[in-house]
Structure formats: structure tokens, C-alpha cells
Amino acid sequence: MSVSSQDLFVRRISNDIHVVAPRFHFLTGKTLERLHDGALLPFDFQLSIASGTKSNTVARAPERFLVSYDLWQERFSVVRLRDLRKSPLNLSAAAAEAWCVDNVVLPVSALPGANQLWARLEVRSVDQRTSAAPAGDAGISIISLVELFSRPPRPQQDHWSLESAAFHLAELTP
Amino acid sequence: MKFALLPVFAAAALWGQSIQSAEESPSWDPAGDLNVNSRYTVESISFLGQHHYKLSSSALEEMHRLIGAKLNTEALNGLAKRIRGELRAHEVTFKLDRGRDPGSVRVLLEVDKGSSSFDLSVPRFAYNSELGWTGIGEASTAIHDNVLTFDLVRDVDTLAERYAGIQARYDRLSMGSDRIRLGFEFDAYHEQYDPGTRLALDNSTLSSSLGAGLYRSRLNFEPSATFVLAKPLTITVGLSFEQLQPELSAARSESANAVVNTLRYHQRWEGSGATKQELDAGYSLRAATRIFGSDLGYTRHTVNVRYGYTHDHQSVEVALVTGIIYGHAPLFERFVLGNSTLLRGWNMYAVDPLGGNRLAYGSVTYGYHIMRVFYDAGSVWNQGQSPEAKQSAGIGISSGLGLFQKGAFLLAVAFPLRQSHMDPVLIAGMNF
Numbered sequence: 001m002s003v004s005s006q007d008l009f010v011r012r013i014s015n016d017i018h019v020v021a022p023r024f025h026f027l028t029g030k031t032l033e034r035l036h037d038g039a040l041l042p043f044d045f046q047l048s049i050a051s052g053t054k055s056n057t058v059a060r061a062p063e064r065f066l067v068s069y070d071l072w073q074e075r076f077s078v079v080r081l082r083d084l085r086k087s088p089l090n091l092s093a094a095a096a097e098a099w100c101v102d103n104v105v106l107p108v109s110a111l112p113g114a115n116q117l118w119a120r121l122e123v124r125s126v127d128q129r130t131s132a133a134p135a136g137d138a139g140i141s142i143i144s145l146v147e148l149f150s151r152p153p154r155p156q157q158d159h160w161s162l163e164s165a166a167f168h169l170a171e172l173t174p
Numbered sequence: 175m176k177f178a179l180l181p182v183f184a185a186a187a188l189w190g191q192s193i194q195s196a197e198e199s200p201s202w203d204p205a206g207d208l209n210v211n212s213r214y215t216v217e218s219i220s221f222l223g224q225h226h227y228k229l230s231s232s233a234l235e236e237m238h239r240l241i242g243a244k245l246n247t248e249a250l251n252g253l254a255k256r257i258r259g260e261l262r263a264h265e266v267t268f269k270l271d272r273g274r275d276p277g278s279v280r281v282l283l284e285v286d287k288g289s290s291s292f293d294l295s296v297p298r299f300a301y302n303s304e305l306g307w308t309g310i311g312e313a314s315t316a317i318h319d320n321v322l323t324f325d326l327v328r329d330v331d332t333l334a335e336r337y338a339g340i341q342a343r344y345d346r347l348s349m350g351s352d353r354i355r356l357g358f359e360f361d362a363y364h365e366q367y368d369p370g371t372r373l374a375l376d377n378s379t380l381s382s383s384l385g386a387g388l389y390r391s392r393l394n395f396e397p398s399a400t401f402v403l404a405k406p407l408t409i410t411v412g413l414s415f416e417q418l419q420p421e422l423s424a425a426r427s428e429s430a431n432a433v434v435n436t437l438r439y440h441q442r443w444e445g446s447g448a449t450k451q452e453l454d455a456g457y458s459l460r461a462a463t464r465i466f467g468s469d470l471g472y473t474r475h476t477v478n479v480r481y482g483y484t485h486d487h488q489s490v491e492v493a494l495v496t497g498i499i500y501g502h503a504p505l506f507e508r509f510v511l512g513n514s515t516l517l518r519g520w521n522m523y524a525v526d527p528l529g530g531n532r533l534a535y536g537s538v539t540y541g542y543h544i545m546r547v548f549y550d551a552g553s554v555w556n557q558g559q560s561p562e563a564k565q566s567a568g569i570g571i572s573s574g575l576g577l578f579q580k581g582a583f584l585l586a587v588a589f590p591l592r593q594s595h596m597d598p599v600l601i602a603g604m605n606f
Contacts, residue, residue, distance in 0.1 A: 037271075038269060038271070039269075040208055040209040066209075068208070069210070070211060071272050071279060072272060081208075
């Protein structure tokens, strides 16, 4: 599954690069049904920046998020696994999706200042039966997430890829 | 493995819990369980679709522990994995639903049996330092409601003969209703005998009640049907066509074709607190008659009752077995005592090398945590003789939580209680 370049926008907040994908939704269909059934579902995100050409990746930030749906509040909650940072408890589906996207961050210092840049956001659902690290395992490493995104997704795995239009670091106002 | 019937694992265990509005939901600590619903209390655990599954006592106890506690995703995943193994299912998952009270959730287990499955297992293994080792290796495959099972068997423990061979079985688990099951079994065994048994056969007094001499092989074909009369009461009816090939090749084979009926009752009660009771009772009848072309004519009745009571870490189990044979039954039908399950500590060939046609036996086992202490008493004798009671006692450990130590590993030392020498017997095994 892929989304066009018009759907990913890059912005700078202080010394960090964030992305926004207002038309991107991954809490849908059977995934949403499983969340409504009380499941805790992991999703792997990777934000990468290419410089000069689209294939020249110069920086990447992988993250795993765990999404669950409160049966009584009927709201979503998300935990960023790396540091157990948690979202507010009363998110709508769209707000939970946006919270995930907004919490994949790259430092500005990691990007070359002069070249043309492209941002790419990749998202994959995690098959808990085949995942090396269970959903609740906070010990998953960044290295293993990078390795995970270096392999193509499995056929049954939900995956999305969004690209931004070309930009220069100087165009982003802090 | 000891199984208990699980219709619906209902539960409450929410006593004392205050009713909370959605605004007053309990707090959630993502450093623990990462599922936001982990702040809610598990009200009940049940199977989706009102299915009935047999689970081990320890699995049921694990379910009990989870009910009334805060939702623990990791523990539920562990439970689902355990049930998957016990039911040999393709997959077991769980869903959550709102409970009756705000702040509680119901856990719904979903079992996917898959279109087919294949399994290798050792359903029984026992070692007795007097008798040797007994074991069954099993391969089974299930396709929807059809189960094919193939066993390799070596048994020196349960009969007066030692036998090894194969068992092949087909089971149809449902005939339109899960209250009726069909089974077809074929067995082929090769027999060996203890020198004491051969010697006893030469004594015409002892062997006079035998329906056949020694045989070198035994073939059995046994179709049967099981009906669930009223859960947990079942009856199995069938026919057993048994062919005995005599040791002397010149002699003609003999048949023991019998009607087979088994009435079985199994119930488990869970009281308040940590008290549990379990009753397993059965009556078995095998009647060989010339109507079915049998060369041998006899009727064999067996009654066995086991009752277990557990409170906290202490348990008491009482077992009673009685049996009587009318007519002349072959060696494999005769009762024995002095093996790894009955009158532990005695050697069955010292008790009676040919077995007997009368049996009375009782056993009491006390357990504390994994420790077990038992006392066995019983007698096996022949019609017209006076019964001579024999006793034994033993101590051991069992890893099982089940009342009857099945589904568990048991290691024990047993002693025959007699005035002369007292030779200990080591017993080890599982699922016996």
C-alpha cells in the first residue's frame, strides 16, 4: 500500500524534524475490529530522509507504537515503546494515528543543510505470531527495527509508504 | 492428563469492587501492561460460541487466578498458548468485551482447530524397578471432526502378560451432535511371559480358571460408540473381536469376541475459597459369548471410583477398584495387583503370576504441595479361594496440580508391608 507524495508534509519544531500526514489512516478495517475487541496492536514506523537522490538515505528514525482501545471510554491510547511515552487516554482513531506520526522525530543536526531532501514515512503492522519481540516487550532495539525495515514486508503484512515533495532544510522555519 | 469438562467458565469474583463510572476509570500504568484495558478487572473467561472443551485441572486453576484480577495481557497470552497445546488447536486467541459492571471486562477465548493438524506425543510413560518400563508413542492427526491415531506400545505393567505392538484408531468426534462419537480400533500385539507365569501355568490348580493357554500374539478389532447421556455421564457400547494365536503353531487360534460397555461419570466441584473436589467413577462390562462366534465364554465386571479433595496445598485422594470374572477368561482379561498404579511396591508376579478372577483394592493418597504419601491395600484371588489382603505404602513427589496426579510427573518409592524383607520399588513416570 502506498500514499502519494502529496500526503506527507515536513515541518521543523525547534531542533527536530516532524512529519504530518493528515490523509493517512491505518486504524481501519480488520485492524480496527481487533482493537475494538481489546487487542493490543503494535505498529512499526520509520521516518527516513534522503539527500541528493531519493535512494541516498542519510538519516532514519525507527519507532514501534502499541495501540489499544479502551472498551469503556471508547477511546484509543498509544505507547511509544522506546521510552514508554504514552499518549493522552482519550484519542479518537484519527488523533491516535496523528500522535504516532508526530512522535517519529529526527534531529535537524542529522540532515545536510545544502542538498535537496526527501522525507519518507514507512509503516508496517506487526504480525504478533511471527514477531521476534512480543507486543509487550519493551526491549526491542532500534537496530532490530532498522533491520526489520531493511527487509520487504511479508505479503500478509499491512504496510504503507508515504513520501514528501522535495525540500531544503532552509525552507523549514523553526 | 486429567481433564475436566468446561462448559462455560463463568465467574464473578468481583465482590467488594466498587462500581465505577467511565469518568472514574482506574488509572493505567503503561510501565506495566501496555494495553489500556489492563486497568480493568477480569469478570469472566469463557469460550466463544458456547463450545465445550476439556482442559487440565492446572489450566482451569490458571483461569481462576486471572478472574478477579486486573487484566494481564501477558498472562492471557500464556493461557491461550497453554490451551492451544492442550486442545492441539491451530490457534487460540482472545477477545475482550465489556463486563456487566463498569470497570470490568469479559475475556472470550476463540479456538481455531484448523482444517487439519498433526501431533506427536508420549501419552504415557512409566518405569517400575521391578517390572521395567512401559511407554506409548503416539502420532495423531485431526481433520475436522475426524481423528486418526497410531500408537507404538510397550506394556509390562498393566496385564499379567507383557506385550508390545501397535494400536490404530479412528474417531469420529461428532455425529451431527457432539453427544455421539464413533470409534474403530485395531490392535496387534506380540506377547511375552514372566517365567513365574509359565511355571504357574503348569500348576493345573492355578490355571484351571484360565480360558486359554499362552498365546504369542493377539489381534483386536473394536468398533464402539459413545453417547453423552447427561453430562457428565457417558456410556460407551461396542464389540471387541479378539483373536489369540497360540504359542504352539500347530494349535488353532482362539477368539474372545465380546460386547463391551462402559458407563462413566466425571464431575468436578469448585467450592468457595481454595477447595476443590473431583469424582471419577466407571463401570465396565465385557461379555464374551458364542453369539458373536467366540470360542471363550466369560463375563468381566469392573467398578472403579476415585475421589479427590483439595484445600489450599493439601489434597486427599481415595481410590477403590473391584472386579469379578465369571467363566473362563483369557490372561489379558484377568485382574492384577502389584504394578505402578495398583498395590504399588509389590511385584505382580509375586502376588499372583496368572492374575485372578476376583479383585478388591483401595488406596489413600495424601498430598502437601508436591509431596505425596500413599497407602495401598488389596487382594486378587480366584473363585473358591480365600482372599489374602496385601498392603503397601510409599512416598514421592508429583509435579501435577491435578487431583489424581495425571498430566504430571510422579517419582515415588513404594514398600510392600510384610513381616519378612522389605524391598523398595522405584516408580517414575507420567500420565499413569
